[in-house]
Amino acid sequence: MNCLHPRVSRSRIVRLLTPLAFVIVLVLTASLPTKLSEKVIDLGIKTQANSTYCDLASSSMSFGVSLATAGQITSNDNWSNVPCVEGYFGQNLTATHGVDPQTVLGTEFANNQLPNTPTNVSANKGNPSAFNAGGLAEFDSGTYLAIGLQGNVQANPYLVFYLNATGRGQVTMNYTVQDIDGGSNNSVSMVALQYRVGTTGNFINIPEGFVADATVGGVAGATVNKTIVLPAAVNNQPNVQVRIITTNAANSSGGSTPDEWIGINNVSFSSSVLAPTAANVSVGGRVMNEQGYGVGRAVVSMFDMEGGVRTVRTNQFGYFRFTDVPAGRTYVVEVASKQYHFPSQIIAVNDELWDLNFVAQTTFFRK
DSSP states (O other): OOOSOTTSOHHHHHHHHHHHHHHHHHHHHHHSOGGGGGGOOOTTOOOSOBOOOEETTTOOEEEOOOGGGTTSSOSTTOOTTSTTEEEEOOTTOOSSSSOOGGGOOOOSSGGGOOOSSSOOOEEEEOOGGGOOOOEEEEEOSSSOOEEEEEOOSSOOOEEEEEEEOTTEEEEEEEEEEEEOOOSSOOOOOOEEEEEEESSSSOOEEOGGGOBSOOOBTTBOOOEEEEEEEOOGGGTTOSOEEEEEEEOOOBOTTSSBOOOOOEEEEEEEEEEEEOOOOOOEEEEEEEEEOTTSOBOTTOEEEEEETTSOEEEEEOOTTSEEEEEEEESSEEEEEEEEOSSEEOOOEEEEESSOBOOOOEEOSEEOOOO
16 A cells, blocks of 8 residues: 655655754764774784784795895884794793793793784894894894894793694794804803694793704804604694794803894795594494394403403393494404303404494303
């Protein structure tokens, strides 16, 4: 049914309502709480880091400083142009000097969760021997090119790499630790390698990555090359963080000593396709006497090749079932009964198995 008056067209009503709707919107907007404006996100803010997780399934990850990469860090404390890498100052991570970095497993941030800012790096430096700011620095010109780590009374700097190892195994890290400081500083410069799965909690030390002293006083150039297969705990994990860390060095008296710059370069990660884990399956069947009737309450035992054993009892009709059995393995299955003797069977379980049947060969007659 058309309820419009014949003399009033729809277009006329629209023209009458449009100014009124505009007034209503203005009134409602003016009455909104000011808190709403605080939730507006400025998409133009430039982040100071790049904690994207590099997908190892797509390619291997590499990072380094060379003449070809000069300018990848263009301003201090800004890692935004370096995918999957961040550096941190390590503010006051240790209470004294000369602490073994293998024992420093936390960060300076709440819940040990690494933020996108503040990060740390001094950009575009040349001569490590003439620069003593501490923390991290990009040396992209001069004789020694690398990301440098230098501890001091406040700094325990570390470099973090972000990896997505979904579907990947045998994750292998290659990197170079080099003395890039030929100045008068002379310290025992320890370097540790650590990892964690996830974004919070402590890091875990990897002993194979430890360097007891990466530098030689007054002479630059000493080099240690490392190839480390990361622990299996990182396999198939979407959020893996790997870090290289040093701590403030100590002199022979235990006090703070001027630290040397430790160069980190030629970092790469490779991996292989993770072999699929065989799914667990069910194995079942029936235990019968010589006449083909089910034998109830018989004990069925399944032995694996490592000596493990699982047992179940048959139901009143002689049926049994084992659940959650690892596939791709071989088992010995035996049946024990007070009335019957059954030969054992050796089975290879590669898929669901429902017809593992046992027929009695001997009957024990009761007196």
